[in-house]
Amino acid sequence: MTVPAKTSLNPLPLKERMKVPRQAMPEQPAGVRATNFTEVNLGYSPELARQEALRCLECARPACTKDCPVGVKVHEFVQLIVAGDFFAAAAKIREDNVLPAVTGRVCPQEDHCEGGCLMGKKVKPLGVGYLERFVADYEQRMGFRAVPKVPPSGKKVAIVGSGPSGLTVAGDLVQKGHKVRVFEALHELGGVLVYGIPEFRLPKQIIREQLDYMRDMGVEFETDVVVGRTVTIDELIEEEGYDAVFIGTGAGLPVFMNIPGEHLNGVYSANEFLTRINLMKAYKFPTYDEPMLDLHGKDVAVIGGGNTALDAIRSALRLGARKAYVIYRRSEAEMPARAEEAKHAREEGIEFHMLTNPVEFLPEGDGWLGAVRCVRMELGEPDASGRRRPAPIAGSAYEIPLSVAVIAIGTSANPIVQSTTPGLGTDKRGYIQADPETQRTSRKGVFAGGDIVTGSATVILAMGAGRRAAKAIHEYLTSGQW
Amino acid sequence: MFQILHAEFLAPGIKRFLIHAPRIARRQKPGQFVIVRIYEEGERIPLTIERSDPPLGTISIVVQSLGKTTHLLNSLNTGDHILDVVGPLGKPSEIEKFGTVVVIGGGVGTAMAYPTAAALKRAGNRITSIVGARSKELVILEKEMRAVSDVLMITTDDGSYADKGFVTDRLRQLIQNGARIDLVLAVGPIPMMKAVADMTRGENIRTIVSLNPIMIDGTGMCGGCRVLVDERSQFACVDGPEFDAHRVNFDVLVQRNKTYREQERRSMADFQREREARPEDVGKEVCVAEGATP
Numbered sequence: 133m134t135v136p137a138k139t140s141l142n143p144l145p146l147k148e149r150m151k152v153p154r155q156a157m158p159e160q161p162a163g164v165r166a167t168n169f170t171e172v173n174l175g176y177s178p179e180l181a182r183q184e185a186l187r188c189l190e191c192a193r194p195a196c197t198k199d200c201p202v203g204v205k206v207h208e209f210v211q212l213i214v215a216g217d218f219f220a221a222a223a224k225i226r227e228d229n230v231l232p233a234v235t236g237r238v239c240p241q242e243d244h245c246e247g248g249c250l251m252g253k254k255v256k257p258l259g260v261g262y263l264e265r266f267v268a269d270y271e272q273r274m275g276f277r278a279v280p281k282v283p284p285s286g287k288k289v290a291i292v293g294s295g296p297s298g299l300t301v302a303g304d305l306v307q308k309g310h311k312v313r314v315f316e317a318l319h320e321l322g323g324v325l326v327y328g329i330p331e332f333r334l335p336k337q338i339i340r341e342q343l344d345y346m347r348d349m350g351v352e353f354e355t356d357v358v359v360g361r362t363v364t365i366d367e368l369i370e371e372e373g374y375d376a377v378f379i380g381t382g383a384g385l386p387v388f389m390n391i392p393g394e395h396l397n398g399v400y401s402a403n404e405f406l407t408r409i410n411l412m413k414a415y416k417f418p419t420y421d422e423p424m425l426d427l428h429g430k431d432v433a434v435i436g437g438g439n440t441a442l443d444a445i446r447s448a449l450r451l452g453a454r455k456a457y458v459i460y461r462r463s464e465a466e467m468p469a470r471a472e473e474a475k476h477a478r479e480e481g482i483e484f485h486m487l488t489n490p491v492e493f494l495p496e497g498d499g500w501l502g503a504v505r506c507v508r509m510e511l512g513e514p515d516a517s518g519r520r521r522p523a524p525i526a527g528s529a530y531e532i533p534l535s536v537a538v539i540a541i542g543t544s545a546n547p548i549v550q551s552t553t554p555g556l557g558t559d560k561r562g563y564i565q566a567d568p569e570t571q572r573t574s575r576k577g578v579f580a581g582g583d584i585v586t587g588s589a590t591v592i593l594a595m596g597a598g599r600r601a602a603k604a605i606h607e608y609l610t611s612g613q614w
Numbered sequence: 615m616f617q618i619l620h621a622e623f624l625a626p627g628i629k630r631f632l633i634h635a636p637r638i639a640r641r642q643k644p645g646q647f648v649i650v651r652i653y654e655e656g657e658r659i660p661l662t663i664e665r666s667d668p669p670l671g672t673i674s675i676v677v678q679s680l681g682k683t684t685h686l687l688n689s690l691n692t693g694d695h696i697l698d699v700v701g702p703l704g705k706p707s708e709i710e711k712f713g714t715v716v717v718i719g720g721g722v723g724t725a726m727a728y729p730t731a732a733a734l735k736r737a738g739n740r741i742t743s744i745v746g747a748r749s750k751e752l753v754i755l756e757k758e759m760r761a762v763s764d765v766l767m768i769t770t771d772d773g774s775y776a777d778k779g780f781v782t783d784r785l786r787q788l789i790q791n792g793a794r795i796d797l798v799l800a801v802g803p804i805p806m807m808k809a810v811a812d813m814t815r816g817e818n819i820r821t822i823v824s825l826n827p828i829m830i831d832g833t834g835m836c837g838g839c840r841v842l843v844d845e846r847s848q849f850a851c852v853d854g855p856e857f858d859a860h861r862v863n864f865d866v867l868v869q870r871n872k873t874y875r876e877q878e879r880r881s882m883a884d885f886q887r888e889r890e891a892r893p894e895d896v897g898k899e900v901c902v903a904e905g906a907t908p
Contacts, residue, residue, distance in 0.1 A: 317833055319651055319658075319698040356700045358833055362637045386837040388847060395842055395866050397873045404836035412657065412830065418884060421683060422657040422830070423877035499869035546834055548852070 141215045144186050154256035155184040162479035166449050169331040169415060172476055173237070176266040178218070184259045185213035187251065195248030196260055201596030202235075202300070203228045206245055206260055213263060222271035225264060230303030230346070231296065231595065233272060233338045236265025238329060238439075239592045240470045272341050279349045285309040287609045290374040292359045292549065295323020296591045297380035297582030299342075300598025301605070302351045308606050313352040313374075315359055320411060323382055325591070327411040328403075328440065330447050333473070336410075360548035365556075365578065376577045376605050379564060380598065383543040383583035389435070393493025394539075398425065398501035402440045402540035409447050428452035431533060433504060435459045435490055436540035437467035440588075442477050444538045449480060456482045457532065461489040461509050461522045485532075487511070489524065493537060503531045543588045553578070563587060571601035576614045579605055616699040619672060621691050624754045625747075627679040628722055629688045630664065636671030638663070638701045644729035645707030645824070645856055648675065649832040651698040652687055659683050660829045660851070662726035663702060673701075676725035676754070682881040703832045704855045708822075709733045713796035714740040716788065717763070718781050718810060720802020721747055724755050726824055727801040728762070734799075735762040742793075743767065744784045746802070750775035782809045795819050800859065804868055811859035821859035825850050827867060828874070842866045 142149070158174040159165070165172050176184065188210045196206040204225055212221035225232045241247070241261040249257030271277075288311035291298045299322075302312045320326050322339045347353070357363060359381070368374045386401030388394055408414040414424030432453040434445040437460035449456040458477070460467060463486050467474060478484070487509040496502020508528035511520035545562035557565040557574035564573055564580040571579045581597025583589055608614060620632040638648060647662045666673045679685045690696070707730040715734050719727040724745050735741050743763040747753040748771045760766045767784045768776035777784070781802075788795065798821040800810040807823040814821045827839040827850050834852035841850050842863035848854065 317700070318831065319700070356698050357637065358700060358703065361702055361833075362641065362700070384833070384835040386835070388837065388840075390847075395840065395847065395870065397870060401837040404830065404838040407830055407836050413655075417877065418881055420655045420657075421881060423874040423881070425873070426876075499866070499872070548833060 140190055141211055142186060142188070142190065146189060149187050149189060150251060150255055152183065152187045154187070154259055155180045155262070157259075157262055159476075162476075162481070165332065166446075166480040169447075169450055171335055172332050173265075175269055176262055178266075178270075181213055181263060181266040182216065184263060185210045188214075188258050189250060191250050195250065196245040196258070199244045199248040200228075201244065201592045202599050204232075204245070204264070206258075209267065210258070210260075210263060213267065218267055218270045219274070219277065221267045223277070225267060228599070229264075229595070230300055231342055231591075232264050233268035233342060234296070234325060234334060235592055235595070236261050236263075236268055237334050237338075238470075238590075240590060242471050244592065272338070276345050276348070279307070279345075281350070282307060282309040284311065285609065287311070287375045288313070288373065289605060289609075290315060290365075290368045290372070290377045291380065292365070292377065293317075293323055293380035293382060293582075293584075294321040294353065295380055295382050295582065295594065296325060297594035297598040297601075298323070298378065299346065300595040301378045301380065301579075301581075301602045303346060303349065304599060304602030305605060306346070306350045310606070310609060311352075312350070313354060315357040315363075316353065316355045317358040317381075318411065319355050321353055321355060323380075327407045328443065330406070330410055330443050332446070332450070333443065358548065360552040365549065365553045365575075369577065375609055376579065378571075378598075378601055378605065379549055379573070379578065379580040379584060380582045380594070381546060381549055381584045383563075383588045384546040385544045386539070387542045387544055388539055389490065389541065391490060391492055393495060393501070396493050396495055396501045397499050398534075398536045399493055400536065400538045402434070402436070402444045402538050403543065405444050405538045406440070406447065409451070415447070415451055424451065425536060426452070427536065429454045430535035431455040431457075432536040432538070433457040433459050433485075433532065433534050434538040434540050436542070437462065437469060438540065438542070438588075439469050439473060441538075441540035442469050442473045442482075444540050445482055446473075446477055446480060448536065448538070449482065453536075457485055458482055459485045459488050459490060459504070459506060459532075461487065462519060463487055463511060466519045487522065489522065490537075491524075491529065494531065501534055501537055503533045504537055505529055505531050543583070545584060545587075549584075561587075566597075569600060570604035571597055572604060572614075577608065616696045618690055618692055618694050618696065621694070623688075624676065624725075625752045627688070628676060628725075628752070628754055629679075630674055630676045630725075631687075631690075632672050632674045633696065633699060634671060635673050635699050635701075638699065639666040639671050639673050640668045642666040642673060642702040643706030644709065644733040646702035646704045647832075647855065648673070648699050648701035649703060649829065650675075650687070650696055650700075652683065652690070653697050656686075656697070657683055658698075658830050658832070660703070660826070660832060660855075662824070662855075663729065664725050665729055665732075676722060678722040681878050682885045685882075685885065700832060703851055705853065707733065707799075707856055709737050711738045714742065714794050715797045715799060716785065716795050717741055717743045718785065718798065718800040718802070718806075719743070719745050719755075719759070720781055720800075720806040721752065722754070723800075723802030723806075723824075724759065727799060728755055728758055730799060731759065732762045740764050742788065742795075744769065744781045746770070746781035746806070747775075748772065780809075781806065782813060785810060785813055789813070789817055789819075797822065798859075799823075804864055804871075807859065808864040811862070811864070815860050822856050823859040823862060824855045825857060825862065825867060826855070826871075828871060841870075
């Protein structure tokens with residue numbers, strides 16, 4: 133057991149801290165929240181936050197910070213909560229994380245800070261995510277502190293994509309005095325934060341507030357620019373005078389199953405389904421013009437077991453689906469979705485069909501989806517991802533009647549930037565090759581990070597890449613050496 | 615925000631907009647399109663770029679009033695703004711010296727085919743154009759098409775101008791007369807493009823069509839615009855919008871385009887009702903194209 137430093141503000145002896153139960157997150161009851169798009173988690177009160185913060189053991193060698201892809205100084209911000217200085221806690225988080233209100237909500241903390249928490253071996257880990265969210269929301273409610281203006285460096289950086297990696301690069305570099313302009317293909321900023329993650333997990337107002345703060349810091353944004361079409365990276369460098377470019381375009385190409393019937397009306401990629409609902413607010417049709425199929429009384433299934441799949445099916449439920457299924461070819465243990473989302477989904481009444489794989493979409497009427505034919509699977513030897521490979525069980529085919537199917541089995545690399553940037557090295561699947569330490573690509577002055585390098589992953593990993601890239605870009609701009 | 619520098623009706627329900635969009639103007643190539651969102655609550659829709667003027671930083675689009683969004687767009691005038699215009703999107707038309715190219719434009723499709731016809735002409739092709747419309751007043755871009763065509767034929771369904779009949783009648787004539795045709799480009803209503811494809815398939819004449827599926831982002835991100843080409847999915851926004859007509863599954867395109875029929879009808883009905891309830895808006899040049907979805 134570690135001994136906290138003499139400067140600890142935590143009045144509880146260590147043994148007592150472990151006895152304090154993890155403070156439950158207040159949430160909307162499942163029956164109610166399954167009918168609305170309001171946020172599920174309601175957030176800690178200051179009392180709950182302080183009570184949770186008291187649980188921290190203040191380890192000498194904290195695993196939490198080490199496991200955080202952006203290096204948030206967890207112990208330090210938690211102790212500031214204990215001291216009641218929430219603004220200071222926010223400032224501490226902001227030293228490393230430009231989007232704490234986002235990460236506090238959507239990070240799979242069980243894979244990072246909380247997964248490594250020493251307490252987690254015996255009792256529930258420290259609620260780092262909940263605490264981060266509390267501090268971020270508190271800061272927002274009370275009004276952000278002004279960011280000191282830094283003298284301009286005379287250098288300018290173009291950032292392609294306003295998703296988590298791009299925003300992280302922007303936030304870090306603007307604080308070093310560089311002029312930063314973020315280019316976004318869509319008409320709203322935020323990337324997957326805005327088109328992918330639904331309102332009930334990540335209210336868009338939060339993104340807007342974080343973006344306003346970034347504007348106050350001096351970051352410039354330009355929407356409706358598809359780099360590779362509206363302007364190329366070479367033009368940004370040669371004609372518009374950017375000294376460096378960061379590519380954070382995400383893995384925005386939907387993957388379909390290539391099974392019969394995938395063209396039937398009612399079969400969607402998760403990207404389209406979520407974009408209609410989240411970005412285009414089709415759940416408010418006809419107040420908003422972009423249409424969505426009326427799901428009331430209909431049976432909807434999502435194929436896939438990640439966060440995107442759960443986001444899609446929980447959205448379908450909220451749009452009135454009568455029955456909502458998850459169809460996943462592996463077992464529960466292999467599902468990559470965030471633990472809390474899977475729990476919330478079950479509570480809301482989503483039915484999970486594990487070890488099941490679709491083989492055909494069957495029509496009904498004039499080109500509409502009527503059912504999906506599935507086969508049952510069994511797990512064999514591990515595949516390249518380390519997870520056990522599923523194999524179909526002969527003769528196990530059966531049909532599930534459906535009106536809408538959403539395919540959420542992953543995404544691949546959108547080629548628009550790669551195909552219009554000569555000399556930009558990619559792997560054989562089209563992802564951009566970037567140095568894992570510096571995020572440098574094969575083109576001088578061009579960096580890349582996030583899903584367009586790694587394939588679809590998480591917000592926090594994209595932000596981690598953003599931090600590494602910002603550091604390397606700053607070094608490149610100040611040293612002039614590639 | 616993109617300013618409309620000039621707006622004028624070319625025909626009832628068909629309006630041309632000159633829009634200030636310097637980045638798009640600089641990179642536009644024939645065959646490419648933009649995605650437009652008029653206002654905050656609006657949907658995103660694709661519209662082919664008719665032409666661009668890079669030094670002036672302008673592009674022009676030609677819009678036919680069909681559903682709510684296009685009706686709303688066509689009620690905008692010189693000086694108004696469109697919230698979002700994104701482009702240029704899609705693969706540019708393949709421009710080569712093919713020999714003799716027959717360019718077929720049906721209705722507003724003529725405005726979409728025009729930029730490619732002009733580019734093909736500049737590339738040294740012999741251009742035979744067939745422009746079709748329902749009636750005289752709906753014939754558009756006659757002057758422009760004449761300027762880029764070696765031969766220009768015009769057909770009207772009702773015979774009120776030039777030849778009575780369909781564009782396919784003239785195409786059939788050309789084929790029967792043994793005219794040399796190296797390529798056909800057809801842009802217009804789906805039944806027209808399908809009919810052209812059926813006619814040229816047996817003659818082994820390479821035919822390109824420009825498809826119009828429903829789109830949202832236009833950059834390949836959502837797959838909503840997927841079309842079946844040789845029974846495999848391709849995205850019209852990044853692999854198209856032009857495709858080999860003989861390999862396209864037109865029936866699936868028609869089927870997928872019906873997905874939001876109910877919602878489109880409802881939007882349009884609400885929209886009409888609103889306009890009737892606010893007579894002060896009547897007199898704005900909003901024309902309902904004949905036969906449009908009610």
